[in-house]
Amino acid sequence: MRRGRWADDLDMIRAHAHNGVIRSAVLGEMGLAPATIAARCLPGGPWQRILPGYVLLHNGSATQLERAGAALMYGGDDSMLTGHAALAAHGYRRSASMNDVLVLVPASRKRASTHFVTVERTWRPPEPVLCGTLRCAPVTRAVLDAARRMRSRDACRALLATVIQRGDTSIEELAMELAEGTTHGTALPRSVLRELGGGAHSVEEVHAQRLYRRSGLPTIVHNREIKTHRGEFIAVPDGWIDDVAMAWEIDSLDHHFNVPDHEATVERRERMQSFGIIVVTHLPRTIRDKPDQVIRELRSSYELARSRARPSVRLRDAQSTRRPAS
Numbered sequence: 001m002r003r004g005r006w007a008d009d010l011d012m013i014r015a016h017a018h019n020g021v022i023r024s025a026v027l028g029e030m031g032l033a034p035a036t037i038a039a040r041c042l043p044g045g046p047w048q049r050i051l052p053g054y055v056l057l058h059n060g061s062a063t064q065l066e067r068a069g070a071a072l073m074y075g076g077d078d079s080m081l082t083g084h085a086a087l088a089a090h091g092y093r094r095s096a097s098m099n100d101v102l103v104l105v106p107a108s109r110k111r112a113s114t115h116f117v118t119v120e121r122t123w124r125p126p127e128p129v130l131c132g133t134l135r136c137a138p139v140t141r142a143v144l145d146a147a148r149r150m151r152s153r154d155a156c157r158a159l160l161a162t163v164i165q166r167g168d169t170s171i172e173e174l175a176m177e178l179a180e181g182t183t184h185g186t187a188l189p190r191s192v193l194r195e196l197g198g199g200a201h202s203v204e205e206v207h208a209q210r211l212y213r214r215s216g217l218p219t220i221v222h223n224r225e226i227k228t229h230r231g232e233f234i235a236v237p238d239g240w241i242d243d244v245a246m247a248w249e250i251d252s253l254d255h256h257f258n259v260p261d262h263e264a265t266v267e268r269r270e271r272m273q274s275f276g277i278i279v280v281t282h283l284p285r286t287i288r289d290k291p292d293q294v295i296r297e298l299r300s301s302y303e304l305a306r307s308r309a310r311p312s313v314r315l316r317d318a319q320s321t322r323r324p325a326s
Contacts, residue, residue, distance in 0.1 A: 019069030024055055025053065037055065071116075079105045079111075082136070104121075106121065146159060148186055207288065211294060221239070223238065247280070249269060250283075
């Protein structure tokens with residue numbers, strides 16, 4: 001394209017962009033003078049500089065896709081998203097609100113972090129997964145790269161529990177990745193995985209386990225299958241006191257914002273009750289804010305369960321049970 005004629009064919013410029021982003025050098029090859037590019041990126045102009053050497057072909061707020069695409073262009077052809085940026089591309093909504101975009105590049109590449117892009121060099125790049133137009137680390141690597149940068153124990157626990165509960169990875173896969181990867185920043189995720197390995201599949205369940213130990217009630221097991229004596233599956237309650245066939249459910253509000261999840265939760269509890277199981281339900285905020293009340297209700301429900309004939313249900317033999325999201 002001859003210098004000065006680029007404005008007659010803006011569609012060609014857009015065709016050379018990726019997710020709305022184009023390199024300044026490519027614009028130069030298409031006939032745009034550096035001064036022209038700079039002028040169009042001034043406040044009030046039609047474009048903007050999204051990263052050094054990269055132009056976003058509109059002047060509004062950059063979308064998540066545009067920021068992630070620009071970060072990959074900056075990282076190079078063999079870079080990939082990881083951390084929250086990758087998790088957002090994998091469909092984790094909460095990760096989409098994070099500002100920084102973490103990019104993995106080969107250890108041999110010299111690339112500095114800049115603006116919203118954090119660059120991490122690695123000697124063990126995983127095989128990337130294509131999420132739409134974005135190259136991403138697999139969920140197991142992405143979630144641990146995010147967890148290594150966390151300072152809040154509850155936030156780290158919630159993140160790891162979510163990917164496990166959704167079935168996108170397992171405690172075993174996460175432990176293996178931790179064993180093979182860097183040790184930098186891994187103390188917190190290692191500690192949280194030990195907690196989750198004890199049977200709790202959510203932040204709420206971990207807090208509940210701690211409170212239950214104050215109740216003086218018999219041993220409770222977590223996330224284990226309950227069956228009839230004929231072997232028919234009944235449910236996987238959050239907590240189970242086997243000697244009186246009593247279930248304790250932690251009613252996470254997240255499931256109420258998703259109609260299918262909420263319906264599945266209600267159906268699971270109704271099914272347990274139909275087999276004579278006593279089901280006790282508490283909200284996470286009640287466990288947090290009214291622990292003494294929760295303990296009283298647990299003890300009262302236990303006495304009620306003990307006073308009736310135990311229903312003909314049984315606990316499945318101990319083994320790992322991956323619980324469906326519900």
